[in-house]
Amino acid sequence: SQQGEEDPQALSIQEGENATMNCSYKTSINNLQWYRQNSGRGLVHLILIRSNEREKHSGRLRVTLDTSKKSSSLLITASRAADTASYFCATHYIISGSRLTFGEGTQLTVNP
Amino acid sequence: EAQVTQNPRYLITVTGKKLTVTCSQNMNHEYMSWYRQDPGLGLRQIYYSMNVEVTDKGDVPEGYKVSRKEKRNFPLILESPSPNQTSLYFCASSAPGLERYEQYFGPGTRLTVT
Numbered sequence: 001s002q003q004g005e006e007d008p009q010a011l012s013i014q015e016g017e018n019a020t021m022n023c024s025y026k027t028s029i030n031n032l033q034w035y036r037q038n039s040g041r042g043l044v045h046l047i048l049i050r051s052n053e054r055e056k057h058s059g060r061l062r063v064t065l066d067t068s069k070k071s072s073s074l075l076i077t078a079s080r081a082a083d084t085a086s087y088f089c090a091t092h093y094i095i096s097g098s099r100l101t102f103g104e105g106t107q108l109t110v111n112p
Numbered sequence: 113e114a115q116v117t118q119n120p121r122y123l124i125t126v127t128g129k130k131l132t133v134t135c136s137q138n139m140n141h142e143y144m145s146w147y148r149q150d151p152g153l154g155l156r157q158i159y160y161s162m163n164v165e166v167t168d169k170g171d172v173p174e175g176y177k178v179s180r181k182e183k184r185n186f187p188l189i190l191e192s193p194s195p196n197q198t199s200l201y202f203c204a205s206s207a208p209g210l211e212r213y214e215q216y217f218g219p220g221t222r223l224t225v226t
Contacts, residue, residue: 031213042116042202042217043155088155090215098143098162098208099170100215104154 006089006103014111019076021106023089024069030092032065032072033100037086046074046087079110114139118203118218125193126226133188133221135203143206144186145170145215146178148199155202161186193225 007022023032031050035043049056049065049072056063062075076083086107090100116137125131137144145160147170157170161180175197177189186205190197200222204215 033214035215035217040200040220040222042219043204043215044217045214048214092213098206098213099145099157099160100213101157102147102155104152 006087006106008106009104010107010109012109012111013079015079015081017079017110019079019083019108019110021074021087021089021108023072023074023091023103025072025089025091025093025101026070028094029067030094032063033090033092034061034063034072034074035088035090035102037088037105039085043088076108079108081110081112084108084110114216116203116205116216116218118201118221120221121219122222124224124226127194128192131190131193131223133190133201133203133223135186135188135218136184137186137203137205137216138184139205139207139216140183141205141207141216142183143208143215144180145204146176146186146188147202147204148172148197149202149220150199158188158201193223195225197223198225199223 005024033048034046037043047058049063060077065072086105088105089103119134142163146158147155156172159178161167203218206215
């Protein structure tokens with residue numbers, strides 16, 4: 001399977017702390033995306049980083065990409081209780097056309 | 113409002129009774145896809161469509177059919193549902209031709225097959 005792997009599977013932090021989630025993948029990518037899912041709901045796109053980019057920011061989100069290690073990380077700074085959700089990385093592999101391959105997700109709990 | 117809609121949102125059915133889950137998007141996206149989400153297995157792609165009349169199998173297509181007769185609609189058909197198709201289903205769309213690779217997801221359909 002070319003499915004990405006996310007680490008950790010679950011993360012529990014206090015409000016105000018930073019949360020870091022990691023994603024590893026297997027083959028060359030066009031881009032890597034991060035999505036958020038509130039319990040039982042549809043996924044919402046957060047940020048996309050292209051294979052020729054190393055870092056990207058969007059508000060309190062920071063994404064890094066290391067193509068040599070085939071890994072990415074998502075950092076959420078100054079977390080809030082409303083950030084509690086599952087976070088998925090999705091890889092757009094070069095060989096897969098327009099398809100995305102999703103990881104199994106990291107469940108983030110931010111305690112007030 | 114740009115959105116992907118799915119119907120029904122919840123469905124309980126019995127083994128073997130054919131059903132269709134509809135999916136519609138209003139963003140004129142070429143690409144549409146169906147996923148199922150199961151605990152511990154993440155999202156797995158069932159079928160996808162690059163454009164009208166163009167469909168292809170994803171990772172777990174067995175037991176499912178799709179059609180793409182119009183750009184906005186991409187129904188998922190279960191001809192003879194079985195209990196192992198009990199799952200949470202998501203439809204998604206995107207516009208890869210515009211290099212807008214991010215996918216927009218519907219709200220999900222929770223299917224229970226008894």
